[in-house]
Amino acid sequence: MALRSLIFNQQILNNSVPILSQFLQQNGMSQFPSYYIKPIYQKEAQYDLIKNNEAQNYAHLPVRPALVDQTCSLSHDPKISLFINYVMRGGNKALARLLVEKAFETVKRKQLEKYHKAKEEDKHKIDIDPKEIFHKAIGNVRPILQLTPIKRGGVRYQVPVPITEKRAQYLSMRWIIDAAKEKERTLHFPETLANELVAAASNGGKAVKKKQDLHRQCEANRAYAHYRWS
Amino acid sequence: MMTKKSWNVIELLSKYKFWRNSVCTFSSSGEDSNITKQAVNVAQLETKEVGKAMKAYLERAREHDEFMKQQNYEFQVGKRHLANMMGEDPETFTQQDIDNAIEYLFPSGLYEKKARPHMRPPEEVFPQRKAAEFDETGRPHHFLFYTGNPNFYKLLYDIVEQINHLNKYEDSMLRKSNKPDPNLALHATGFQWLDQHTLEKKLVEEISEKNYNSFINAMERLQSLPYSYKAKEFISAYQKPLMSRTDLSDIPKLQYDKEGRAFITVYECRRKDAKGYVTIKSPGKGKVTINNNDIRYFHDVQSREQVVAYLDGDLNVFATGAGRARRVGH
DSSP states (O other), X not given: OHHHHIIIIIIHHHTOOOHHHHHHXXXXXXXXXXXXXXXXXXXXXXXXXXXXXXXXXXXXXXXXXXXXTOXXXXXXXXXXXXXXXXXXXXXXXXXXHHHHHHHHHHHHHHXXXXXXXXXXXXXXXXXXXXXXXXXXXXXXXXXXXXXXXXXXXXXXXXXXXXXXXXXXXXXXXXXXXHHHHSSOTTSOHHHHHHHHHHHHHTXXXXXXXXXXXXXXXHHHTGGXXXXXXX | OOOHHHHHHHHHHHHHXXXXXXXXXXXXXXXXXXXXHHHHHHHHGGGSOOOHXXXXXXXXXXXXXXXXXXXXXXXXXXXXXXXXXXXXXXXXXXXXXXHHHHHHHSOOOOSSXXXXXXXXXXXXXXXXXXXXXXXXXXXXXXXXXXXXXXXXXXXXXXXXXXXXXXXXXXXXXHHTTOOOOTTTOOOOXXXXXXXXXXXXXXXXXXXXXXXXXXHHHHHHHHHHSTTGGGGHHHHHTTEEESSOOOOGGXXXXXXXXXXOOEEEEEEEEEETXXXXXXXXXXXXXXXXXXXXXXXXXXXXXXXXXXXXXXXXXXXXXXXXXXXXXXXXXX
């Protein structure tokens, strides 16, 4: 009797603290508590920590495991892997990666062709590294202002406001992908993406035009800029 | 016209009166032995006038003691029964044995471990109660009794005292132009403050969220002082380590094969549901064997990249379970 009463009358009632539900509310469906830090998987970042004597701060912190696409490989680039994720549709990452890699290959072929056709003195001007072209393209398409609707006196004004780094990067990547998708049915995505990247790297193409259009509109609406704070 | 202060005094007085009449409604900490000691002391003083509140408290303490005694007796009997059921010696039956027996007799699939049936000594099952906080005439022992949370406010008081002490110490060191030792500095990382529930248990008092936040702020302020290592003992009483430190001696040693090549085999490599064991040989020619296949065992480039990225020598893997992407994690 003592055993049964202990087990069923007191124990279960006394332990009705909803620990699990609190845990779920704080972290969504993640199996790791909020104090687990994200892994620092790149070698350069690790060397920097050791150099700045900050490595000790991380020594005893619990760390989440690295994601499947995070490696310390030399070929790994976080921005490119983000771009691949933006290209991805329906979770088909293998296809997205294949498309972007094909586009990079096409860029390399085109640039090499240009390089060999160019005169000896112009050759140093031609960039043949697709990664560098990619980064240059992203940097050129990145907007510095955006328009946001603000209601004043019952009228919605499109007010130019500064844009965050992250949003600018997202917009630049999305515009490049959108520009590459605007194509004839007979053309293939990797080819148009390659063309768009090369064009954007030299400040041309549809994506760069989109950025310039936005900037022009911001310039036209500069009279409304004070609505941001008044 | 009355000032605000005088109103407060009246409020306090009325509260005090109320408490004198029905103290036990809010008294709740300490150990049973404390209660009994107090009861004995008061019994000796019976010649003196004992207040109604004290009488009621003594009655309650006696009832609680009797209840605990009964529970303890039942627990001991239950333990002996359980030991006999399991065919073991009741004299040497430990708590660990009890837990194992309960798990065997009442198998439970409940996810929350605390909801599963278990059998523990009554001291752990029933919440601790505070000992009497006032003497036989009804005067409180604790100087912060009227705050309602004496233990909690005493803790805040102690923290501020520590801070003032460290500030004074820092001033004296500055006058001597000494600097704090950077090697002794306390690291904030790797430790976590006691959570609200644990702190409540420790102080035997209910703490509101606002009060808990002020406790955290005060402790962080104390820890951020340059000479906080002087109060290390005090601080660490309210911290718990986030993770036990990895034992360096656990790293397996290198082995050498006939050709003098270094190799190492790690068993029980796990990633989610996938398991496997891995052998790495160095120096090697980058030959990869996965479940008796070459690197084409993985169909997508991402998984292949993961395998090769960390490789400096030959690799031999046997992996089972889950999907291929998970097996890469080894």
